[in-house]
Amino acid sequence: MKAVRRAAASLLLPLLLATGLTSCSVSADPEPPPRPAAPPSSGPAPSRSGDPTDSAWVQLMIPMDEQAVALLAMAEKKTSDPRLRSWATRLRTAQDAELTALRGLRDGMGLPTTDVHAGHSMPGMVTADDLVEARAAEGATFDRILVAQIRDHLRQSAQVSRSETTAGTRADARERAEALVTARESQLADLDALAVNSG
Template structure:
């Protein structure tokens, strides 16, 4: 006795089954889009959401919180040098640079307030590159003559190099246009200030 061959269902009969399966998959996936900890009818905009258009970023905050104490501490050493019995070219340069740093510090603190950050030295006690520390200021007070002048040149050069470096980085990688513009101006100023300092060493 011959075995009967089972003829496969025509393709036209399989299409409705495929469409039904696809519909069920889409329906079930759509029902699962609501997070389990949020009610289905809750307002999704009620909580804070990150935005690429935020005015300030963590990079901006890190830069401003580093630059503010750097400028303040260096300004104190420059003010000391401007009234110290230093070589006239160094004293004159320190006086002009101290004035620039006071203007810069006012701009940094204004931006700090706009960012809602406290005007405190979050790096106090840290041995940060380019930072004139309280210990450095105490040492400068005990130095005289050429030793004092050499120490000021050394510390201010390190300050100008490091603050210029981090400001250039902020001008490229920061999020706030306001902060990036200020950082670019500071970086350009640092390059000019380093040239002037180098001319004093000649």
């Protein structure tokens, strides 16, 4: 059932993101009052936050990476495969660096630090239930959970980021999304090679 839900959601998410919406976004004020015009002497004032697509992408990618890091952190003690442990450690380091960049982008956009997706099951998101299952698993069972969940995370985050590269309007957000897509392609290739070598 979970796989069906994620497959269906993965088809909808890029479309929703491209229109600046997500399935769990809420607008408390759908028609905010117009801002007063800036005085002529102030010069042009570019938008700080970008458009809703940029905001939606940043606010989704941060919790996606945070949850993935929580799962990757378990690999050091739980995986039965030294090569998988090494791969998970490298990926965790990369995801930590990615989170630093994404949080900086979020702060630069003036977005809240709260997780607007808390409690929601988004495609590619390692959920609280997934983490409970992983904590209870050991050895090869844990390895299967780790690989399945992280592969889904990498694929879905790449898909969402591709939508940002075409639909977003903020240059630094689009550049970060492009870098993320490139990183995901490499990370997925490494994971696929690891699976082949272990087969």
